[in-house]
Amino acid sequence: MFRIALKNILHDRVRMVAALLGIVFAVVLVMFQFGLLSDFLRNASAIIDHSGAPIWVTAPSVANFEFSGELRESLDYQVLATPGVGRVERLIMTFVRFRKPNGSYEGAQLVGVDLERGTRIPWAFHSGSHEDLLDPESITIDLTDLEKLGSPGIGDYVEVNGRRARIAAITANVRSFIASPYLFASLENAERYAERIETGETSYLLVTPSPGRGVEEVLAGLRKLQGVDVLTASDLGRRSQEYWIFRTGAGFAIGLSTVLGLVVGTVIVGQTIYSSTMDRLKEFGTLKAIGGSNVHLYAIITWQAIIYAIAGYFPGIAASFGLARLAALANTGILITPLLIASMFFLTVGMCIVASLLSIVRVTRLEPAMVFK
């Protein structure tokens, strides 16, 4: 049946090209949307994921990393006194106004990191390092935000919330989920620039258990503290991701585009396979008449769908990588993972098989006696 399916496809090149274009379009659209979503989700929890701390202490009911609350001064000592806690880092997260060299303003997120306690945040530098942030007035900007922030260079002075700041380092692709760029600074510098954080207050406490102590055991101890939430890093990361997917329109919009891509692909492939089936209706009738069962006919049509899927999948993946590169030039992240590539294969095959169902229904109803008409 495979040979008949393959020959049917190759015999009608125009139709084959139309179907393949439809599949490539669907693959690219779905890959693009899922890639965009994956990148958004990665960025939504990037700081949490890269912190290295398995436990996060937050203000009550924090919905996502960006919308932090304030934790009182000295809470870090209480946390440190909890049995099993090995290390506590403070982290400040606050929105600020960034004044560009040309005088205009841009919203940004200032992240104060605990350099004294060996923070891992930020995790990638294009130029400079954590040490460069120890100096007063030092902040980072990200390479992908340079243009948005007026293209300042290392050593240039800018303003953050009306106070002077100096670009001391440039991070590499450390990007926020939302449009506001990340600025990293030491805790001391962040306290000076932040408007709503008092000295000693913090947004998050990042907790690492002592060697040999389990996360669950430390969590249980920390949950006795009043007025705070204690979460694992993965729970907080997931909470942040879910917030952006389900409580904003982002997930719906991306999901809708993905479904649209699949629907368009299914319609194009379905229409192609169906018109091919209709053109060959007498041949399918002949196959029934000479002893082919419905199963044989289903096999031919399903093989056609699978061949189309495989033939359209690979150029679709190649085109997706090309598009991801183009998107990167426009500062739009498209995260194409091996899991996405593998899932897309099964999705493409599934889409083509669904597209062939109408043809299968048509040949099922075909009377073999039509061969004499």
Place this chain on the structure above:
Amino acid sequence: MIAEPGGLLTQAGRVTASMRNVVKRYGHGRTAFTALRSVDLDVRAGELTLLMGPSGSGKTTLLSIMGCLIEPTEGTVEICGRRVDSLGERRLPAVRLDRIGFVFQGFNLLSSLNAVENVEVPLSFRGTGKRARRARALELLRELGLAGKERQLPEDLSGGEKQRVAMARALSTDPLLILADEPTAALDGVTGKHVMEILRERAHGGVAVMVVTHDPRLLDIADRVVRLEDGRLVE
């Protein structure tokens, strides 16, 4: 006794296909139409039977019932001693595949497959291995004078060549019954005669062959002629 291509022994004259009191009605109520009326017919091994009759007399319906393509409204049909009139569409394909070979007026070859691949199709339905079915298809094409045409697509073959490919396909499973619907209608006189000679040869080899035709020139090639008029058999 005659050795069949399939290796079985068939007694010449044995009834291969039989219809008893077969009635076929289409539609219901006032639009009902009776295509066949109490038809009794035996088609025997070793015979080439011509089925003739005017248009609308029920020839195609009779052929479709005998070919297990449709079920009769009343009556019984047996193929090789097995009742097939109420087997149902799930079991009939196997009967058609194992017992019956079809030859069509319009050849009905698969346009995307070449000659040898067309002949292989019924064997692939049977699950015959690739090598065996290729060997059988090539043997039949050679036997029917199509050596050198094996890789040609139907669109590159003449009418007579297409019909011989269709006959090779019909013969590939060694059927006991061959049903041919106007096999010479689309062919010139010489080619048509050649096709009929092949069918007669098969009949005399022990296969039951029934040919539906309007062509009176075929009368002298037939072993037996049956006529249908207004759904009734007039032998």
